[in-house]
Structure formats: structure tokens, C-alpha cells
Amino acid sequence: MAYHALIDQYAHQYILLDGETNVEKTLIAVRILDIVRREYKSRFLARKDSSWEVIDDVEAQRKASQELRNAARAKKPGCGPSM
Numbered sequence: 181m182a183y184h185a186l187i188d189q190y191a192h193q194y195i196l197l198d199g200e201t202n203v204e205k206t207l208i209a210v211r212i213l214d215i216v217r218r219e220y221k222s223r224f225l226a227r228k229d230s231s232w233e234v235i236d237d238v239e240a241q242r243k244a245s246q247e248l249r250n251a252a253r254a255k256k257p258g259c260g261p262s263m
Contacts, residue, residue, distance in 0.1 A: 226243075
């Protein structure tokens, strides 16, 4: 899935911004949304009741930011699964 590949691709950049302002991190999420919409002609959906509905930009950015946090957490040394 292209969205998850983009999240994975930008997770390292997101990690490097640790301690920086949230504005920088938000811009990464917005960049991902732009790419998904422009290059893949895709929309962002959420389950509402028994159907799927297109979500607005604010909700899509919130979801992308959460995915970036999760990916960054998984990539940080000492934060991944232990072996």
C-alpha cells in the first residue's frame, strides 16, 4: 500500500525532528497527504456507522501524524520488539 510505504519512508525524517516544533512534524504529515492525493489520486476514509466516508483534511492529517509517530517509535533504537 502506497500510504504505508510513504509513512515508512518519512519516519526517519520524523525521528530526526525529535525535540523540534510540532509545525515541522505536521508539515511532513501534510506532505504525505499531498503525495497520496496528487500522485495516487486517493482519498482518506473512515468507518462511520456501517459505511465508509471521506474524511476532511484535519482528520486525515491527524491520522497521518499518528501513523508517523507509530512508525518513528518502532524505528527508534530500543523501542522496537525485543529479541
